[in-house]
Amino acid sequence: MKVGLFIPCYVDQFYPKVAVATLELLEKLGCEVVFPLNQTCCGQPMANSGFASLSEGCDKNFIANFGEVDYVVSPSGSCVLHVKEHLHDQNETKASYIRRNIYELTEFIVDVLKVENMVANFPHKVGMHISCHGQRGLNLSSMSELSAPSFSKPAYLLNMVKGLQLSLPKREDECCGFGGTFCVFEEAVSVKMGKDRITEHATNEVEYITGVDVSCLMHLEGILKRQGSGVKTIHIAEILNTH
Amino acid sequence: MNPKNFNRLFFVPIQGAGLSHSAAAEIFNKDEERTDWHDETLWFVREKRDKAVKQISEWEQLRTLGSDIKDHTLSNLDVYLAEFEKNAQANGIKIHWAIDAEEHNEIILGIIREQKVQQVVKSKSMLTEECHLNDYLAQRGIDVVDTDLGERIVQFRNEPPSHIVLPAIHLKKQDVSETFHEHLGTEKGNNDPQYLTEAARQHLREKFIKSQLAITGVNFAIASTGGFVVCTNEGNADMGAHAAKIHVASMGIEKIIPKVEHLGVFLRLLARSATGQPITTYSSHFHQPRVGQQMHIIIVDNGRTKQLGRPDFRSSLKCIRCAACFNTCPVYRRSGGHSYHTAVAGPIGSILNPNLDMKANADLPFASTLCGSCSNVCPVKIDIHVQLYKWRQVLVAEGFTTGGKKVAMKGMAFVLSHPSIYRISGKIGRWIMRVFPFIFNNKSFNPWYKQREMPEAPEQSFRDWYKKNKK
Numbered sequence: 001m002k003v004g005l006f007i008p009c010y011v012d013q014f015y016p017k018v019a020v021a022t023l024e025l026l027e028k029l030g031c032e033v034v035f036p037l038n039q040t041c042c043g044q045p046m047a048n049s050g051f052a053s054l055s056e057g058c059d060k061n062f063i064a065n066f067g068e069v070d071y072v073v074s075p076s077g078s079c080v081l082h083v084k085e086h087l088h089d090q091n092e093t094k095a096s097y098i099r100r101n102i103y104e105l106t107e108f109i110v111d112v113l114k115v116e117n118m119v120a121n122f123p124h125k126v127g128m129h130i131s132c133h134g135q136r137g138l139n140l141s142s143m144s145e146l147s148a149p150s151f152s153k154p155a156y157l158l159n160m161v162k163g164l165q166l167s168l169p170k171r172e173d174e175c176c177g178f179g180g181t182f183c184v185f186e187e188a189v190s191v192k193m194g195k196d197r198i199t200e201h202a203t204n205e206v207e208y209i210t211g212v213d214v215s216c217l218m219h220l221e222g223i224l225k226r227q228g229s230g231v232k233t234i235h236i237a238e239i240l241n242t243h
Numbered sequence: 244m245n246p247k248n249f250n251r252l253f254f255v256p257i258q259g260a261g262l263s264h265s266a267a268a269e270i271f272n273k274d275e276e277r278t279d280w281h282d283e284t285l286w287f288v289r290e291k292r293d294k295a296v297k298q299i300s301e302w303e304q305l306r307t308l309g310s311d312i313k314d315h316t317l318s319n320l321d322v323y324l325a326e327f328e329k330n331a332q333a334n335g336i337k338i339h340w341a342i343d344a345e346e347h348n349e350i351i352l353g354i355i356r357e358q359k360v361q362q363v364v365k366s367k368s369m370l371t372e373e374c375h376l377n378d379y380l381a382q383r384g385i386d387v388v389d390t391d392l393g394e395r396i397v398q399f400r401n402e403p404p405s406h407i408v409l410p411a412i413h414l415k416k417q418d419v420s421e422t423f424h425e426h427l428g429t430e431k432g433n434n435d436p437q438y439l440t441e442a443a444r445q446h447l448r449e450k451f452i453k454s455q456l457a458i459t460g461v462n463f464a465i466a467s468t469g470g471f472v473v474c475t476n477e478g479n480a481d482m483g484a485h486a487a488k489i490h491v492a493s494m495g496i497e498k499i500i501p502k503v504e505h506l507g508v509f510l511r512l513l514a515r516s517a518t519g520q521p522i523t524t525y526s527s528h529f530h531q532p533r534v535g536q537q538m539h540i541i542i543v544d545n546g547r548t549k550q551l552g553r554p555d556f557r558s559s560l561k562c563i564r565c566a567a568c569f570n571t572c573p574v575y576r577r578s579g580g581h582s583y584h585t586a587v588a589g590p591i592g593s594i595l596n597p598n599l600d601m602k603a604n605a606d607l608p609f610a611s612t613l614c615g616s617c618s619n620v621c622p623v624k625i626d627i628h629v630q631l632y633k634w635r636q637v638l639v640a641e642g643f644t645t646g647g648k649k650v651a652m653k654g655m656a657f658v659l660s661h662p663s664i665y666r667i668s669g670k671i672g673r674w675i676m677r678v679f680p681f682i683f684n685n686k687s688f689n690p691w692y693k694q695r696e697m698p699e700a701p702e703q704s705f706r707d708w709y710k711k712n713k714k
Contacts (some may be wrong), residue, residue: 005704008705009659009665009669011705012669012704012705013669013672013673013698013700013704014673014698014700014701015698016701016703016704016705016707016708019506019590019708019709020705020708023709023713028363035705035706035709035713037706037709037710038662038663039662040658040659040661040662040665041659041665043656045655045659046652046655046656046659047632047636048613048632048635048638049602049609049648049652049654050608050609050636050638050639050640050644051637051639051649051656052636053636053639053640054653054656055651055656056660057656057657057659057661058656058659058661060660061659061662062398066516073404106673114573124483131499131614132613132614132615133386133613133615134615136614136615136616136618136619137615141601143616143619144293145293145571145616145619145620146303146619147296147297147300147302147303148303156356171286171618174616175573175612175614175616177573178612179611179612179613179614180612180613182609182612183690183691184690184691185265185609185690186264186265186268186574186610187265187579187690187691187693188268188269188271188272188695189268189272189574189578189610189693190264190696191576191611191693192272192275192278192577193573193577193612194695196282196577197465210378218698219695221696222691222696222697222698223695225695225696226694226695226696
């Protein structure tokens with residue numbers, strides 16, 4: 001099974017440790033992982049700003065990098081959702097193959113690898129932030145608005161981690177306010193949303209806030225640091241990769 | 244560059260004197276305690292909704308059914324509207340057709356003048372808000388009294404409603420007390436809700452008794468019977484319509500449903516979604532004028548057929564105005580209805596209003612994180628967040644964006660389309676962040692940094708690490 005590791009641009013640049021953890025974790029779980037060296041970005045920043053017409057170059061580059069693997073896997077629900085919904089090309093065969101075979105990390109581990117045991121060890125109180133695009137877009141977990149049975153792929157994995165004490169905030173799946181370029185163009189609301197998430201996690205006395213999307217965590221981390229809070233953010237791959 | 248110029252470059256200017264959503268929301272957030280109160284008040288309504296919908300096991304099927312009925316109706320609107328008109332006329336109701344807001348207002352003015360009406364009461368109707376009827380009539384010397392408690396409060400204050408179901412939800416009881424002290428002469432500083440409500444009740448009773456013409460909205464118009472249903476919790480629509488000798492009901496063309504049997508689906512969906520009640524206190528059925536009474540229905544287009552012609556946005560016309568999307572929206576709860584500068588605010592307003600005026604409402608589809616909660620609570624399954632994304636594309640394609648944003652996006656797209664340029668830019672960018680952090684750590688030019696620290700810039704990217712350690 002050949003897995004193409006898709007590392008979103010801002011993770012590549014600012015959070016290489018998340019990418020390393022993802023790579024190591026996938027290898028640990030028996031995958032043959034390649035990291036196509038010419039990858040850049042999925043094009044979401046332009047598309048969500050209304051400039052989807054400008055993401056053609058990104059689409060082409062994405063297909064050139066990931067056209068030859070069995071699966072594309074990424075530690076970002078949001079970027080995966082964007083590719084799944086919006087990747088297009090003149091050569092639709094390749095684009096549609098990628099759209100069907102791209103997975104967010106935790107859904108890949110649960111649904112494709114069907115992992116039932118993890119060796120990870122993380123003896124901490126951890127709050128889980130449910131990222132909207134992973135949840136409502138990729139269906140990684142049940143949604144509080146719907147009348148449907150409850151489930152969570154990320155929580156399923158975190159509950160296998162030794163010593164980890166998992167908690168959810170009071171409003172368990174409210175958006176953190178990152179929202180791509182929303183975080184700067186609607187700065188006031190964006191930050192207020194982030195602060196409110198943090199307050200609820202802090203009430204639970206967590207040491208870490210984790211999630212499947214680095215973007216949400218980057219936003220929360222920025223606020224936590226400004227507040228001088230002792231709560232840290234950590235991507236789920238980093239927790240699952242502990243031993 | 245001074246920050247003002249920066250704002251001009253990147254933020255869409257809004258036509259008219261009003262502020263853009265982001266600017267208004269920034270002001271709203273200055274009073275954090277009040278923002279928290281607003282957020283919690285509406286979240287409470289969202290939780291009530293959750294409880295109510297989880298009590299009936301067939302909720303998701305009911306949503307599907309509601310959505311399907313509306314889809315079918317929108318595809319056969321011409322047939323059902325004609326059927327409704329025929330049946331309503333047979334019942335003795337006068338039907339008027341209005342192409343836009345102006346024509347709607349003219350029709351009402353015509354009726355008022357023809358019948359020499361002096362006293363007009365109105366129960367809550369978002370369509371008349373959309374048409375700015377109150378202002379139109381006030382300019383012509385006719386005073387309309389809003390009889391919904393919340394609407395009356397905002398009317399006294401000369402404000403538009405901030406929410407389509409809870410018009411005065413942005414106000415605290417202290418605010419209401421002050422307003423009533425000023426307009427109704429209630430005791431200064433008496434914030435007791437029961438006392439204040441009683442004062443409003445006495446005040447409105449007098450208006451009802453004296454009224455000659457009552458305007459109501461329409462929640463559902465039934466094609467097969469020619470009757471219509473108005474849902475309220477205060478019974479004010481009935482008080483108005485039963486006391487006045489003329490009843491004028493305004494409805495958008497999308498309010499039609501084919502048969503009476505469909506009504507049950509929507510009545511069950513509406514109140515549970517809106518306030519978490521199983522049904523509104525009053526679901527008033529109007530079929531024909533009583534003896535000596537006149538009944539008029541004004542069927543209004545005002546851009547709806549245009550929206551119907553937009554394949555990506557037509558399903559927004561399924562909306563039954565429950566406002567569940569408002570209450571769940573984390574952005575609405577933290578920015579308040581007035582930040583949306585339109586009659587219908589919130590997520591649904593952000594996909595309806597660009598249809599009415601792209602330039603004036605170009606900011607609204609961007610007032611969202613695209614979290615998708617709105618689509619999940621929508622009782623008729625409108626894919627609101629998908630339409631927000633699509634409106635962004637339309638607005639940019641039609642030129643309703645700023646030069647600065649365009650240049651920034653083009654630059655970003657160029658860099659991200661060329662792997663080697665991306666790598667060099669990343670390297671240089673991270674180097675600058677490490678060596679000259681003050682360039683990014685500037686609250687005037689970098690909105691991120693105003694209330695958030697920048698992420699740390701590592702020396703090597705993942706790709707650098709990978710080439711060193713894995714390749």
